[in-house]
Amino acid sequence: MDLGGVVLLRLGVLTPSRAYVRRGLSSCHRTTGFDIKRSVQKHYKSWLSFDAAMAAAVVTSCTLHSYATYRYGGRDVMDSQIPFACRNVRSDATITENVTQSLSREGIVVLELDDAVLNASELKSARQDVTAARHLLVTTGNDSNVRQDKVVRVNSTVILDEEKEGLTGVGLMFCVDLLRGVTHSLLEHGYIESHTHLVPRHVQLAEYGGDDGEHYVSHLDACLTSVWEMGLQSYMQSRDARGRVLTCILYLNPSDWDVETSGGALSYQHVGGADADADASTWTSISPRGGTMVIFDSRRIVHRVEPCYSTRHALTCWIMGQVDDV
Numbered sequence: 001m002d003l004g005g006v007v008l009l010r011l012g013v014l015t016p017s018r019a020y021v022r023r024g025l026s027s028c029h030r031t032t033g034f035d036i037k038r039s040v041q042k043h044y045k046s047w048l049s050f051d052a053a054m055a056a057a058v059v060t061s062c063t064l065h066s067y068a069t070y071r072y073g074g075r076d077v078m079d080s081q082i083p084f085a086c087r088n089v090r091s092d093a094t095i096t097e098n099v100t101q102s103l104s105r106e107g108i109v110v111l112e113l114d115d116a117v118l119n120a121s122e123l124k125s126a127r128q129d130v131t132a133a134r135h136l137l138v139t140t141g142n143d144s145n146v147r148q149d150k151v152v153r154v155n156s157t158v159i160l161d162e163e164k165e166g167l168t169g170v171g172l173m174f175c176v177d178l179l180r181g182v183t184h185s186l187l188e189h190g191y192i193e194s195h196t197h198l199v200p201r202h203v204q205l206a207e208y209g210g211d212d213g214e215h216y217v218s219h220l221d222a223c224l225t226s227v228w229e230m231g232l233q234s235y236m237q238s239r240d241a242r243g244r245v246l247t248c249i250l251y252l253n254p255s256d257w258d259v260e261t262s263g264g265a266l267s268y269q270h271v272g273g274a275d276a277d278a279d280a281s282t283w284t285s286i287s288p289r290g291g292t293m294v295i296f297d298s299r300r301i302v303h304r305v306e307p308c309y310s311t312r313h314a315l316t317c318w319i320m321g322q323v324d325d326v
């Protein structure tokens with residue numbers, strides 16, 4: 001729910017005014033997809049009056065929102081699931097104990113062609129779906145000097161873009177489910193770098209056009225800056241990024257992607273490493289070949305997308321969770 005929605009709901013409780021409550025509830029529905037009023041009325045219709053249902057809805061939504069903001073800092077939490085609910089056979093087959101240990105030790109792990117994350121026909125089918133979904137891609141709200149990709153949020157049944165909706169194909173759905181299953185597989189093998197995880201229903205499909213050296217400058221996926229340093233407005237805007245603990249990327253490019261000619265490598269180093277201007281040798285590069293999966297600690301791995309000279313597609317799932325700071 002956006003800040004305006006929370007304020008309206010809270011004003012509604014205090015006044016109480018049906019207009020405030022209605023606007024707050026519809027804002028909540030728009031931003032989280034959760035229709036509180038409808039679900040309260042549906043379940044308690046027989047004995048609750050409209051006002052009582054409204055009051056219950058307001059209290060529930062304020063509590064959920066405050067909890068989500070406090071606990072995970074993000075809107076995505078309202079539309080998430082526990083890892084167990086997202087378990088996936090292919091994730092379980094590819095995320096082994098060794099993979100989990102490498103991730104814990106290095107903060108990043110790469111699964112390539114030999115690890116059989118996707119076979120050739122699965123990659124082909126996902127790529128066809130990506131082509132069909134390209135008209136839904138939109139530029140992000142970020143500064144265009146920072147990143148030049150276009151994105152759309154997809155889940156395993158629909159592609160969402162504020163205005164337009166369309167069905168995804170089975171190829172893309174398979175990849176979404178695979179990415180969403182990773183957390184459960186890691187936990188099964190004892191991953192403990194973070195805990196109390198939640199898996200968003202939506203993952204991001206991103207396209208770097210490849211015409212003009214499109215890239216993404218070096219950054220951390222988790223936002224670790226305090227409200228005092230960044231100001232209230234930026235803090236609220238960064239809420240999705242504040243709860244991130246793991247980044248899981250699946251590349252949907254041709255399996256013979258060549259970084260020499262197409263660029264587009266994912267380069268990374270650990271937090272505290274040399275900065276972006278330093279010698280390139282302090283950065284490690286990963287080729288975004290189709291079927292390659294990269295999992296990394298969103299709070300520890302600084303990364304960037306090198307300029308792209310061919311169209312480049314990546315599907316990314318950000319897992320939310322808690323970290324015990326020492």
Ligand SMILES: O=C(O)CCC(=O)C(=O)O
Nearest residue numbers: 216221249266303305314
């Ligand atoms: O596509 C990639 O390799 C990484 C993209 C990225 O860093 C991001 O979207 O945050």
Ligand SMILES: [Fe+2]
Nearest residue numbers: 219220221303
């Ligand atoms: Fe990133």
